[in-house]
Amino acid sequence: MVQLDFITSLVQDMKGPFFHTFSLGAIELGNGFGINTNILETNIINLSVVITVVIYAVGGALQELLENRKKVIFDSFNKAEEQFAKAQEALAEAQQAFNEAESKVQEIKTQGTTKIQQLKVALVEQTAQDADRLETSKETTLRLEQDRIKNALRRNLVVKAMTGASTKLEKALQDQGKQARVLETVIPTLSTAISDS
Incomplete structure:
Protein backbone atom coordinates (compact mmCIF):
# COMPACT_ATOMS: atom_id res chain seq x y z
CA MET A 1 0.00 0.00 0.00
CA ILE A 35 -12.43 -9.39 -10.24
CA ASN A 36 -13.89 -9.30 -6.78
CA THR A 37 -15.53 -12.68 -6.20
CA ASN A 38 -17.02 -11.86 -2.85
CA ILE A 39 -20.79 -11.87 -3.46
CA LEU A 40 -21.63 -9.76 -0.46
CA GLU A 41 -19.16 -7.03 -1.31
CA THR A 42 -20.20 -6.77 -4.94
CA ASN A 43 -23.96 -6.52 -4.19
CA ILE A 44 -24.88 -9.11 -6.80
CA ILE A 45 -27.67 -10.41 -4.59
CA ASN A 46 -29.05 -6.93 -4.06
CA LEU A 47 -28.85 -6.19 -7.75
CA SER A 48 -30.58 -9.43 -8.70
CA VAL A 49 -33.38 -8.74 -6.21
CA VAL A 50 -33.81 -5.20 -7.51
CA ILE A 51 -33.75 -6.36 -11.14
CA THR A 52 -36.29 -9.12 -10.37
CA VAL A 53 -38.60 -6.66 -8.61
CA VAL A 54 -38.22 -4.17 -11.44
CA ILE A 55 -38.93 -6.84 -14.06
CA TYR A 56 -41.91 -8.15 -12.09
CA ALA A 57 -43.35 -4.70 -11.29
CA VAL A 58 -42.42 -2.89 -14.45
CA GLY A 59 -42.42 -5.91 -16.77
CA GLY A 60 -46.20 -6.00 -17.20
CA ALA A 61 -46.37 -2.28 -17.80
CA LEU A 62 -43.37 -2.46 -20.10
CA GLN A 63 -44.88 -5.39 -21.97
CA GLU A 64 -48.19 -3.53 -22.22
CA LEU A 65 -46.34 -0.44 -23.43
CA LEU A 66 -44.50 -2.54 -26.01
CA GLU A 67 -47.77 -4.18 -27.11
CA ASN A 68 -49.42 -0.76 -27.46
CA ARG A 69 -46.43 0.49 -29.41
CA LYS A 70 -46.53 -2.63 -31.59
CA LYS A 71 -50.26 -2.08 -32.18
CA VAL A 72 -49.67 1.60 -33.07
CA ILE A 73 -46.91 0.58 -35.48
CA PHE A 74 -49.10 -2.10 -37.09
CA ASP A 75 -52.05 0.32 -37.31
CA SER A 76 -49.81 2.95 -38.88
CA PHE A 77 -48.45 0.34 -41.27
CA ASN A 78 -51.99 -0.82 -42.18
CA LYS A 79 -53.12 2.79 -42.70
CA ALA A 80 -50.07 3.40 -44.86
CA GLU A 81 -50.89 0.28 -46.89
CA GLU A 82 -54.53 1.41 -47.27
CA GLN A 83 -53.41 4.88 -48.34
CA PHE A 84 -50.92 3.31 -50.74
CA ALA A 85 -53.70 1.12 -52.18
CA LYS A 86 -55.97 4.16 -52.51
CA ALA A 87 -53.14 6.09 -54.13
CA GLN A 88 -52.58 3.18 -56.52
CA GLU A 89 -56.31 3.17 -57.38
CA ALA A 90 -56.28 6.95 -57.87
CA LEU A 91 -53.18 6.63 -60.02
CA ALA A 92 -54.82 3.89 -62.09
CA GLU A 93 -57.97 6.01 -62.49
CA ALA A 94 -55.90 9.05 -63.41
CA GLN A 95 -53.89 6.98 -65.88
CA GLN A 96 -57.12 5.65 -67.40
CA ALA A 97 -58.57 9.18 -67.59
CA PHE A 98 -55.32 10.38 -69.17
CA ASN A 99 -55.42 7.55 -71.71
CA GLU A 100 -59.07 8.31 -72.50
CA ALA A 101 -58.27 12.01 -72.87
CA GLU A 102 -55.29 11.21 -75.07
CA SER A 103 -57.49 8.91 -77.18
CA LYS A 104 -60.13 11.65 -77.42
CA VAL A 105 -57.48 14.18 -78.46
CA GLN A 106 -56.22 11.79 -81.12
CA GLU A 107 -59.80 11.23 -82.31
CA ILE A 108 -60.42 14.98 -82.44
CA LYS A 109 -57.18 15.47 -84.37
CA THR A 110 -58.18 12.75 -86.82
CA GLN A 111 -61.69 14.20 -87.19
CA GLY A 112 -60.22 17.68 -87.57
CA THR A 113 -57.83 16.50 -90.28
CA THR A 114 -60.65 14.66 -92.05
CA LYS A 115 -62.94 17.69 -91.75
CA ILE A 116 -60.23 19.98 -93.09
CA GLN A 117 -59.70 17.66 -96.06
CA GLN A 118 -63.44 17.53 -96.71
CA LEU A 119 -63.73 21.31 -96.47
CA LYS A 120 -60.74 21.71 -98.77
CA VAL A 121 -62.29 19.37 -101.37
CA ALA A 122 -65.67 21.10 -101.02
CA LEU A 123 -64.03 24.51 -101.38
CA VAL A 124 -62.14 23.42 -104.49
CA GLU A 125 -65.35 21.97 -105.97
CA GLN A 126 -67.32 25.10 -105.07
CA THR A 127 -64.63 27.31 -106.60
CA ALA A 128 -64.65 25.21 -109.78
CA GLN A 129 -68.45 25.42 -109.94
CA ASP A 130 -68.34 29.19 -109.37
CA ALA A 131 -65.71 29.54 -112.09
CA ASP A 132 -67.87 27.48 -114.48
CA ARG A 133 -70.92 29.60 -113.63
CA LEU A 134 -68.95 32.79 -114.18
CA GLU A 135 -67.62 31.49 -117.49
CA THR A 136 -71.13 30.50 -118.60
CA SER A 137 -72.51 33.84 -117.43
CA LYS A 138 -69.72 35.67 -119.24
CA GLU A 139 -70.37 33.75 -122.45
CA THR A 140 -74.11 34.36 -122.17
CA THR A 141 -73.56 38.05 -121.50
CA LEU A 142 -71.17 38.33 -124.45
CA ARG A 143 -73.61 36.51 -126.73
CA LEU A 144 -76.49 38.74 -125.62
CA GLU A 145 -74.36 41.85 -126.08
CA GLN A 146 -73.30 40.66 -129.53
CA ASP A 147 -76.93 39.98 -130.44
CA ARG A 148 -77.95 43.42 -129.16
CA ILE A 149 -75.17 45.10 -131.15
CA LYS A 150 -76.07 43.09 -134.28
CA ASN A 151 -79.72 44.04 -133.93
CA ALA A 152 -78.80 47.69 -133.42
CA LEU A 153 -76.55 47.59 -136.50
CA ARG A 154 -79.31 45.93 -138.55
CA ARG A 155 -81.79 48.57 -137.48
CA ASN A 156 -79.35 51.34 -138.30
CA LEU A 157 -78.63 49.74 -141.67
CA VAL A 158 -82.32 49.32 -142.39
CA VAL A 159 -83.04 52.91 -141.34
CA LYS A 160 -80.16 54.20 -143.48
CA ALA A 161 -81.16 51.98 -146.37
CA MET A 162 -84.76 53.11 -146.14
CA THR A 163 -83.73 56.73 -145.82
CA GLY A 164 -81.40 56.41 -148.78
CA ALA A 165 -83.95 54.50 -150.84
CA SER A 166 -86.64 56.94 -149.94
CA THR A 167 -84.47 59.86 -150.98
CA LYS A 168 -83.54 58.17 -154.25
CA LEU A 169 -87.13 57.28 -154.94
CA GLU A 170 -88.30 60.82 -154.34
CA LYS A 171 -85.75 62.17 -156.76
CA ALA A 172 -86.29 59.54 -159.34
CA LEU A 173 -90.02 59.71 -159.26
CA GLN A 174 -91.46 63.02 -159.90
CA ASP A 175 -94.69 61.69 -160.76
CA GLN A 176 -97.06 60.69 -158.02
CA GLY A 177 -98.46 57.81 -159.93
CA LYS A 178 -95.08 56.33 -160.46
CA GLN A 179 -94.29 56.87 -156.88
CA ALA A 180 -97.32 55.00 -155.71
CA ARG A 181 -96.59 51.98 -157.85
CA VAL A 182 -92.97 51.84 -156.78
CA LEU A 183 -93.90 52.23 -153.14
CA GLU A 184 -96.42 49.45 -153.36
CA THR A 185 -93.74 47.08 -154.61
CA VAL A 186 -90.85 48.30 -152.40
CA ILE A 187 -92.64 48.62 -149.04
CA PRO A 188 -93.60 44.96 -148.73
CA THR A 189 -90.02 44.00 -149.60
CA LEU A 190 -88.62 46.36 -146.97
CA SER A 191 -91.15 45.21 -144.38
CA THR A 192 -90.08 41.64 -144.99
CA ALA A 193 -86.40 42.62 -144.65
CA ILE A 194 -87.07 44.46 -141.36
CA SER A 195 -89.03 41.62 -139.85
CA ASP A 196 -86.29 39.10 -140.82
CA SER A 197 -83.62 41.08 -139.04
Missing part, protein backbone atom coordinates in the same frame (compact mmCIF):
# COMPACT_ATOMS: atom_id res chain seq x y z
CA VAL A 2 1.25 3.31 -0.94
CA GLN A 3 0.32 6.18 1.21
CA LEU A 4 -0.33 9.48 -0.33
CA ASP A 5 0.62 11.91 2.32
CA PHE A 6 1.37 14.58 -0.21
CA ILE A 7 -2.36 14.89 -1.00
CA THR A 8 -3.05 15.48 2.64
CA SER A 9 -0.34 18.08 2.87
CA LEU A 10 -1.63 19.68 -0.30
CA VAL A 11 -5.11 19.87 1.13
CA GLN A 12 -3.79 21.31 4.36
CA ASP A 13 -1.91 23.98 2.49
CA MET A 14 -5.12 25.12 0.85
CA LYS A 15 -6.95 27.86 2.59
CA GLY A 16 -10.61 27.99 3.10
CA PRO A 17 -13.13 26.68 5.61
CA PHE A 18 -13.89 23.52 3.62
CA PHE A 19 -10.36 22.34 3.39
CA HIS A 20 -9.59 23.01 7.09
CA THR A 21 -12.40 20.79 8.32
CA PHE A 22 -11.90 17.98 5.80
CA SER A 23 -9.06 15.56 5.95
CA LEU A 24 -8.42 12.72 3.49
CA GLY A 25 -6.17 10.68 5.60
CA ALA A 26 -4.31 7.86 3.98
CA ILE A 27 -5.57 6.48 0.66
CA GLU A 28 -4.64 3.01 -0.33
CA LEU A 29 -4.42 1.96 -3.98
CA GLY A 30 -5.02 -1.60 -5.22
CA ASN A 31 -2.38 -3.76 -6.81
CA GLY A 32 -4.03 -3.66 -10.25
CA PHE A 33 -7.20 -4.71 -12.03
CA GLY A 34 -9.03 -7.80 -10.82
Whole structure:
Protein backbone atom coordinates (compact mmCIF):
# COMPACT_ATOMS: atom_id res chain seq x y z
CA MET A 1 0.00 0.00 0.00
CA VAL A 2 1.25 3.31 -0.94
CA GLN A 3 0.32 6.18 1.21
CA LEU A 4 -0.33 9.48 -0.33
CA ASP A 5 0.62 11.91 2.32
CA PHE A 6 1.37 14.58 -0.21
CA ILE A 7 -2.36 14.89 -1.00
CA THR A 8 -3.05 15.48 2.64
CA SER A 9 -0.34 18.08 2.87
CA LEU A 10 -1.63 19.68 -0.30
CA VAL A 11 -5.11 19.87 1.13
CA GLN A 12 -3.79 21.31 4.36
CA ASP A 13 -1.91 23.98 2.49
CA MET A 14 -5.12 25.12 0.85
CA LYS A 15 -6.95 27.86 2.59
CA GLY A 16 -10.61 27.99 3.10
CA PRO A 17 -13.13 26.68 5.61
CA PHE A 18 -13.89 23.52 3.62
CA PHE A 19 -10.36 22.34 3.39
CA HIS A 20 -9.59 23.01 7.09
CA THR A 21 -12.40 20.79 8.32
CA PHE A 22 -11.90 17.98 5.80
CA SER A 23 -9.06 15.56 5.95
CA LEU A 24 -8.42 12.72 3.49
CA GLY A 25 -6.17 10.68 5.60
CA ALA A 26 -4.31 7.86 3.98
CA ILE A 27 -5.57 6.48 0.66
CA GLU A 28 -4.64 3.01 -0.33
CA LEU A 29 -4.42 1.96 -3.98
CA GLY A 30 -5.02 -1.60 -5.22
CA ASN A 31 -2.38 -3.76 -6.81
CA GLY A 32 -4.03 -3.66 -10.25
CA PHE A 33 -7.20 -4.71 -12.03
CA GLY A 34 -9.03 -7.80 -10.82
CA ILE A 35 -12.43 -9.39 -10.24
CA ASN A 36 -13.89 -9.30 -6.78
CA THR A 37 -15.53 -12.68 -6.20
CA ASN A 38 -17.02 -11.86 -2.85
CA ILE A 39 -20.79 -11.87 -3.46
CA LEU A 40 -21.63 -9.76 -0.46
CA GLU A 41 -19.16 -7.03 -1.31
CA THR A 42 -20.20 -6.77 -4.94
CA ASN A 43 -23.96 -6.52 -4.19
CA ILE A 44 -24.88 -9.11 -6.80
CA ILE A 45 -27.67 -10.41 -4.59
CA ASN A 46 -29.05 -6.93 -4.06
CA LEU A 47 -28.85 -6.19 -7.75
CA SER A 48 -30.58 -9.43 -8.70
CA VAL A 49 -33.38 -8.74 -6.21
CA VAL A 50 -33.81 -5.20 -7.51
CA ILE A 51 -33.75 -6.36 -11.14
CA THR A 52 -36.29 -9.12 -10.37
CA VAL A 53 -38.60 -6.66 -8.61
CA VAL A 54 -38.22 -4.17 -11.44
CA ILE A 55 -38.93 -6.84 -14.06
CA TYR A 56 -41.91 -8.15 -12.09
CA ALA A 57 -43.35 -4.70 -11.29
CA VAL A 58 -42.42 -2.89 -14.45
CA GLY A 59 -42.42 -5.91 -16.77
CA GLY A 60 -46.20 -6.00 -17.20
CA ALA A 61 -46.37 -2.28 -17.80
CA LEU A 62 -43.37 -2.46 -20.10
CA GLN A 63 -44.88 -5.39 -21.97
CA GLU A 64 -48.19 -3.53 -22.22
CA LEU A 65 -46.34 -0.44 -23.43
CA LEU A 66 -44.50 -2.54 -26.01
CA GLU A 67 -47.77 -4.18 -27.11
CA ASN A 68 -49.42 -0.76 -27.46
CA ARG A 69 -46.43 0.49 -29.41
CA LYS A 70 -46.53 -2.63 -31.59
CA LYS A 71 -50.26 -2.08 -32.18
CA VAL A 72 -49.67 1.60 -33.07
CA ILE A 73 -46.91 0.58 -35.48
CA PHE A 74 -49.10 -2.10 -37.09
CA ASP A 75 -52.05 0.32 -37.31
CA SER A 76 -49.81 2.95 -38.88
CA PHE A 77 -48.45 0.34 -41.27
CA ASN A 78 -51.99 -0.82 -42.18
CA LYS A 79 -53.12 2.79 -42.70
CA ALA A 80 -50.07 3.40 -44.86
CA GLU A 81 -50.89 0.28 -46.89
CA GLU A 82 -54.53 1.41 -47.27
CA GLN A 83 -53.41 4.88 -48.34
CA PHE A 84 -50.92 3.31 -50.74
CA ALA A 85 -53.70 1.12 -52.18
CA LYS A 86 -55.97 4.16 -52.51
CA ALA A 87 -53.14 6.09 -54.13
CA GLN A 88 -52.58 3.18 -56.52
CA GLU A 89 -56.31 3.17 -57.38
CA ALA A 90 -56.28 6.95 -57.87
CA LEU A 91 -53.18 6.63 -60.02
CA ALA A 92 -54.82 3.89 -62.09
CA GLU A 93 -57.97 6.01 -62.49
CA ALA A 94 -55.90 9.05 -63.41
CA GLN A 95 -53.89 6.98 -65.88
CA GLN A 96 -57.12 5.65 -67.40
CA ALA A 97 -58.57 9.18 -67.59
CA PHE A 98 -55.32 10.38 -69.17
CA ASN A 99 -55.42 7.55 -71.71
CA GLU A 100 -59.07 8.31 -72.50
CA ALA A 101 -58.27 12.01 -72.87
CA GLU A 102 -55.29 11.21 -75.07
CA SER A 103 -57.49 8.91 -77.18
CA LYS A 104 -60.13 11.65 -77.42
CA VAL A 105 -57.48 14.18 -78.46
CA GLN A 106 -56.22 11.79 -81.12
CA GLU A 107 -59.80 11.23 -82.31
CA ILE A 108 -60.42 14.98 -82.44
CA LYS A 109 -57.18 15.47 -84.37
CA THR A 110 -58.18 12.75 -86.82
CA GLN A 111 -61.69 14.20 -87.19
CA GLY A 112 -60.22 17.68 -87.57
CA THR A 113 -57.83 16.50 -90.28
CA THR A 114 -60.65 14.66 -92.05
CA LYS A 115 -62.94 17.69 -91.75
CA ILE A 116 -60.23 19.98 -93.09
CA GLN A 117 -59.70 17.66 -96.06
CA GLN A 118 -63.44 17.53 -96.71
CA LEU A 119 -63.73 21.31 -96.47
CA LYS A 120 -60.74 21.71 -98.77
CA VAL A 121 -62.29 19.37 -101.37
CA ALA A 122 -65.67 21.10 -101.02
CA LEU A 123 -64.03 24.51 -101.38
CA VAL A 124 -62.14 23.42 -104.49
CA GLU A 125 -65.35 21.97 -105.97
CA GLN A 126 -67.32 25.10 -105.07
CA THR A 127 -64.63 27.31 -106.60
CA ALA A 128 -64.65 25.21 -109.78
CA GLN A 129 -68.45 25.42 -109.94
CA ASP A 130 -68.34 29.19 -109.37
CA ALA A 131 -65.71 29.54 -112.09
CA ASP A 132 -67.87 27.48 -114.48
CA ARG A 133 -70.92 29.60 -113.63
CA LEU A 134 -68.95 32.79 -114.18
CA GLU A 135 -67.62 31.49 -117.49
CA THR A 136 -71.13 30.50 -118.60
CA SER A 137 -72.51 33.84 -117.43
CA LYS A 138 -69.72 35.67 -119.24
CA GLU A 139 -70.37 33.75 -122.45
CA THR A 140 -74.11 34.36 -122.17
CA THR A 141 -73.56 38.05 -121.50
CA LEU A 142 -71.17 38.33 -124.45
CA ARG A 143 -73.61 36.51 -126.73
CA LEU A 144 -76.49 38.74 -125.62
CA GLU A 145 -74.36 41.85 -126.08
CA GLN A 146 -73.30 40.66 -129.53
CA ASP A 147 -76.93 39.98 -130.44
CA ARG A 148 -77.95 43.42 -129.16
CA ILE A 149 -75.17 45.10 -131.15
CA LYS A 150 -76.07 43.09 -134.28
CA ASN A 151 -79.72 44.04 -133.93
CA ALA A 152 -78.80 47.69 -133.42
CA LEU A 153 -76.55 47.59 -136.50
CA ARG A 154 -79.31 45.93 -138.55
CA ARG A 155 -81.79 48.57 -137.48
CA ASN A 156 -79.35 51.34 -138.30
CA LEU A 157 -78.63 49.74 -141.67
CA VAL A 158 -82.32 49.32 -142.39
CA VAL A 159 -83.04 52.91 -141.34
CA LYS A 160 -80.16 54.20 -143.48
CA ALA A 161 -81.16 51.98 -146.37
CA MET A 162 -84.76 53.11 -146.14
CA THR A 163 -83.73 56.73 -145.82
CA GLY A 164 -81.40 56.41 -148.78
CA ALA A 165 -83.95 54.50 -150.84
CA SER A 166 -86.64 56.94 -149.94
CA THR A 167 -84.47 59.86 -150.98
CA LYS A 168 -83.54 58.17 -154.25
CA LEU A 169 -87.13 57.28 -154.94
CA GLU A 170 -88.30 60.82 -154.34
CA LYS A 171 -85.75 62.17 -156.76
CA ALA A 172 -86.29 59.54 -159.34
CA LEU A 173 -90.02 59.71 -159.26
CA GLN A 174 -91.46 63.02 -159.90
CA ASP A 175 -94.69 61.69 -160.76
CA GLN A 176 -97.06 60.69 -158.02
CA GLY A 177 -98.46 57.81 -159.93
CA LYS A 178 -95.08 56.33 -160.46
CA GLN A 179 -94.29 56.87 -156.88
CA ALA A 180 -97.32 55.00 -155.71
CA ARG A 181 -96.59 51.98 -157.85
CA VAL A 182 -92.97 51.84 -156.78
CA LEU A 183 -93.90 52.23 -153.14
CA GLU A 184 -96.42 49.45 -153.36
CA THR A 185 -93.74 47.08 -154.61
CA VAL A 186 -90.85 48.30 -152.40
CA ILE A 187 -92.64 48.62 -149.04
CA PRO A 188 -93.60 44.96 -148.73
CA THR A 189 -90.02 44.00 -149.60
CA LEU A 190 -88.62 46.36 -146.97
CA SER A 191 -91.15 45.21 -144.38
CA THR A 192 -90.08 41.64 -144.99
CA ALA A 193 -86.40 42.62 -144.65
CA ILE A 194 -87.07 44.46 -141.36
CA SER A 195 -89.03 41.62 -139.85
CA ASP A 196 -86.29 39.10 -140.82
CA SER A 197 -83.62 41.08 -139.04
